Amino acid sequence: MTAQHIDPSEPIVPRPERTPAALRVALARLAPHRLAEMERQKDEAVALAAQTGSLGPITQFLESWAVAVEIARMPAAAARLRTAEYTAQTAERDDSAWRAAMDAIKDIHTAARAALADG
Numbered sequence: 097m098t099a100q101h102i103d104p105s106e107p108i109v110p111r112p113e114r115t116p117a118a119l120r121v122a123l124a125r126l127a128p129h130r131l132a133e134m135e136r137q138k139d140e141a142v143a144l145a146a147q148t149g150s151l152g153p154i155t156q157f158l159e160s161w162a163v164a165v166e167i168a169r170m171p172a173a174a175a176r177l178r179t180a181e182y183t184a185q186t187a188e189r190d191d192s193a194w195r196a197a198m199d200a201i202k203d204i205h206t207a208a209r210a211a212l213a214d215g
Contacts, residue, residue: 103171104170104171104172104175105170105171105172106170106171107169107170108125108126108168108169108170108171109122109125109126109169111165111166111169111212112162112165114158114159114162114212115158116138116157116158119134119158119161119162119165120134120135122165122168122169123161123164123165123168126165126168126169127164127168130164134161137157137160137161138157140153140157141153141154141156141157142154162212163205163208163209163212166208166211166212167204167205167208173204173207173208176200176204177200177201177204179197179200180197180198180200180201180204181197181201183196183197184197184198184201
């Protein structure tokens with residue numbers, strides 16, 4: 097069997113539609129270890145939407161997971177995020193590396209939201 101070369105600047109999967117089912121299929125391929133987290137958050141969003149009579153929680157759930165999938169489908173962005181998250185968890189808050197990691201996390205999420213908005 098030959099290993100397939102993955103270009104870290106190219107998406108692993110096509111961008112899914114912003115529906116629970118499509119995001120779940122993409123997440124199953126990209127980060128199956130996060131499926132239980134997604135399902136739990138979906139259940140919480142539906143319950144909160146029913147309780148408040150607002151679709152806001154469902155919209156926020158879809159936005160949040162669309163961003164997570166957008167990052168995961170781009171290997172370079174996912175690797176940068178993992179590195180920044182590790183640094184943010186292990187560095188002291190008064191360390192400049194912690195601030196740089198937090199800025200990187202914000203920038204990666206902002207870029208993913210922008211990519212989704214651009215379509």
